[in-house]
Amino acid sequence: MIFDVSGNRIVFGMQWETSLSDPDVHAKARAVKSPYVWAHEKAFYYGVLNEADRKEKLSKPLYSGAIVLQHRYPDIQNVMLVLEIPGGGFIACGLHQGRPRNGCDAVVKDRAELDILLADFKKLCGGASFKIYGDAHVAGIVPLTMEAFITSVDGTAQLRRVKSALVNPLAFAGGATAVVLIVSYCINAYNEHRAAEAQRLAAEAQKSSQTLYDEELTARRKDVALPARAIAEMIAPVRGISPSIGGWPLGKAACSVTISKQVVCTYEFARRENSKATYQSFMTAAGKGFDSIEMAGNTITAVKGYSAMPFIEQGKAIDAARTRREETIEFGSALQLLSSMGKPKLEDHVPFALPPGANVGEMTTPPVGAAKWEFAGPVRSLRGLQQLPDYATITNVVISFTDKPAYELERSMAMATVSGTIFSKSN
Known part of the structure; x- marks a missing residue:
């Protein structure tokens, strides 16, 4: 669900998946017809809009509420944001071990659904503790309004428009020779891009734990x-x-x-x-x-x-x-x-x-x-x-x-x- 707060369009209820083997998150986003995707070169997960939000006409930049939460509380591994929605319902967005999890970023319609989601999140955390922030009447919650929350919005949480496929050879079947040459060029360029991207990701994967840590600490x-x-x-x-x-x-x-x-x-x-x-x-x-x-x-x-x-x-x-x-x-x-x-x-x-x-x-x-x-x-x-x-x-x-x-x-x-x-x- 997309919320417009003080000119910022915040998205909750996104679908989150891991991307360990296939780094082409844009292809995955296209497969589910999501026009926007959140991804980062160092993150092994990505997020797409839920089905209801994919049909909305979008113009202003979109920001993932889960990533805003992640950057607002970078030192808390398990955290849940619970905000009441004017008119009914709740935003319930959780991070487990510092990252969004599918099913934990949700918009629920009533208190019963919220209680079930909080119970499931508690099970997910196991023996580890977690903190709750928000404005709902939940035991142990630390006060936080939506207005205060959006002060943490920055470019790292922005969703990107999904890139279209570079070429669909079937669409050009039987075309003129010039078109075939263009298709051939595009395919070669695409393959070169994929090869370079795979090489970059391989180099990233080969970084030592010390290098990965030094880069993160510097940031x-x-x-x-x-x-x-x-x-x-x-x-x-x-x-x-x-x-x-x-x-x-x-x-x-x-x-x-x-x-x-x-x-x-x-x-x-x-x-x-x-x-x-x-x-x-x-x-x-x-x-x-x-x-x-x-x-x-x-x-x-x-x-x-x-x-x-x-x-x-x-x-x-x-x-x-x-x-x-x-x-x-x-x-x-x-x-x-x-x-x-x-x-x-x-x-x-x-x-x-x-x-x-x-x-x-x-x-x-x-x-x-x-x-x-x-x-x-x-x-x-x-x-x-x-x-x-x-x-x-x-x-x-x-x-x-x-x-x-x-x-x-x-x-x-x-x-x-x-x-x-x-x-x-x-x-």
């Missing part, structure tokens, strides 16, 4: 990152939002670093029972302060992107990495100090940016390590994150507000959960 070093020490700048927009707009109290703010070099914050305002606040009172008070505003029942969701942040290239954080033992002492000690004010968590290190086809055991240089970290506590305790080392980055901050006083050390009227990544080197 990922250029990704946008925000140092953990910049926590004050990241939550500054939230601090600047009024606790109540037009009689609608602010209940939650979720901010994420995006590849489009923005921190995108989603604000949820909840109308109190018996309140005289209305949609109109909110719109009047908000003015043009947000990029988008959605209203549903007693909840208003507003989205705003912020570019004035001390962003860095991810490579700078990677270069600051130390050995895991050194980080256990340095970063571990920093978390221990924070534990008196909240709940810190650090996951195990895993190879960072390991591309498909690369085997760690075949590499001559161990890969960069990456570990997820998290801290949950009162907003006032976040100043402690400003002391974290340069190899620590932030990816998300979620702040929940309440009007009930709390006097415990680890409780507050504004509670935050910060998540990010630390990088490590082998020696």
Whole structure:
């Protein structure tokens, strides 16, 4: 299904297939009569439009929602996006082991179908955990609106028009000699092209695991990152939002670093029972302060992107990495100090940016390590994150507000959960 959001045409419900033996994805797309295809020279999978979308008249560029999701959360292997469709139904787009899977990129008509799809995705992931983002009422979901999601749209997600077959010899049977010569030339040119393409793919397949990894790491070093020490700048927009707009109290703010070099914050305002606040009172008070505003029942969701942040290239954080033992002492000690004010968590290190086809055991240089970290506590305790080392980055901050006083050390009227990544080197 194709969604037109703020001028971007996003496609969900695509069909995804592997392409290990036959690299001619355009021929495969033609076989199912899909006018567009998503493919990448380094990807061993491709996607085509579903049958219903193939008949639509298309003009503007199309972008695959699954690939946008992949590039928005490049470090999450198993992730599901669940968005409610105005008028009924849900978008349910999942990535398993970092890539789209057929059947996991879907548009379903009701909650029953959504629950079945989520259960199947959980089975597919097995014992591995997965994260859910979106705006549907699903347990454990991290707030994300469609407007915030499309800020991650870039050229890598764009579908390409399927190339037509270069020649159909049967169409020229019995033609004049000149036509036969043209056909012969086209066939030779086509065969030469296929041979060159096969040679290129063979060379790609012969690349060592180290070469594949080095190429992927070089690309990922250029990704946008925000140092953990910049926590004050990241939550500054939230601090600047009024606790109540037009009689609608602010209940939650979720901010994420995006590849489009923005921190995108989603604000949820909840109308109190018996309140005289209305949609109109909110719109009047908000003015043009947000990029988008959605209203549903007693909840208003507003989205705003912020570019004035001390962003860095991810490579700078990677270069600051130390050995895991050194980080256990340095970063571990920093978390221990924070534990008196909240709940810190650090996951195990895993190879960072390991591309498909690369085997760690075949590499001559161990890969960069990456570990997820998290801290949950009162907003006032976040100043402690400003002391974290340069190899620590932030990816998300979620702040929940309440009007009930709390006097415990680890409780507050504004509670935050910060998540990010630390990088490590082998020696």
